Amino acid sequence: MECGTSSLSLPYKHAVEGEWLKLCKDAPSYANLNELENFMETCDKHEIVHLSESRGMNARYDQMRANVTDHRILTIENPDVKVQIIPSLGGRISSIIHKKSGKDVLQPANPETYGYPADGGYQESPVAIEIFDYELKESASGKTIVLDAILRNRSVENAFRYIREISIPASGAKVEIASTIEALPEEEVLAGEARPAWGVPSASARAPHLRSDRAGRRSLPGWTHRANLHSWNFPSRTKREGAVRNSG
């Protein structure tokens, strides 16, 4: 077999075509889900239990699955803002477009990065590249995409349910996000982290603290490099069979 983890993991460029983020046609012939499944079956046959150091099989599988498949793009919009979400890339928000200016305020995915196509935009931890179910809800007050998935933390036994609601009002350039992690096993140690990456040239960016709350009399001590968050590292797990069933 020609392919292995390195070739299946190498980022292959995707491009937006209508409601899809599609694998580009110049990707190698083995960049497809059938070849990936063949590879995983071969790993099973030879009792391989880790595809990346200490992270088992599913984390790398999720990455390879994302790399060799197409992804549906969901869009919710009002007269002021357009929000695009990709459920099969961990429910990532890929763009938030301010309609009046035409600007996307989020950082676009970079095909040169290791995690591509799950790169840029808005993401949350402990979610990675898993596939979410989704539902669109509309009312007079606005629109909401509800994302829902059962994720695995470290092992199949340690599972949690992750629900994220992404809402826009009927008008106004505003996005609201509500996320809930619910532990399914007897006991689990978890935290959540929202991580928007903004497409802002660093030389021009400033992020002043708006001291609008009663306690806000000092700057946020948390204004540090993300290296401080290295203690937070829960590789997520999606049951592989479920990922295949829902792919695309």
Place this chain on the structure above:
Amino acid sequence: MKNVTGNKWALFNKESGLAVINTFDVQELDVATVSVSGADAVSMSLRTIQKPLRQGDKIAVHHSYEIVESLPVK
């Protein structure tokens, strides 16, 4: 120890003339950070308190992002 004391901050982009105002519930968070990643992006992070959860226990976080045409930054 909880490190987040504010409930709102904004990121200004002088080139686009836009700002994003991020509002959150301070009671839900432990740490909020901003970091520069490369030449073209700035990342924010809102992190909840890490804690053990029993079956059925939940962690929830609510936050919003409003895009406005920004004022000149000095």
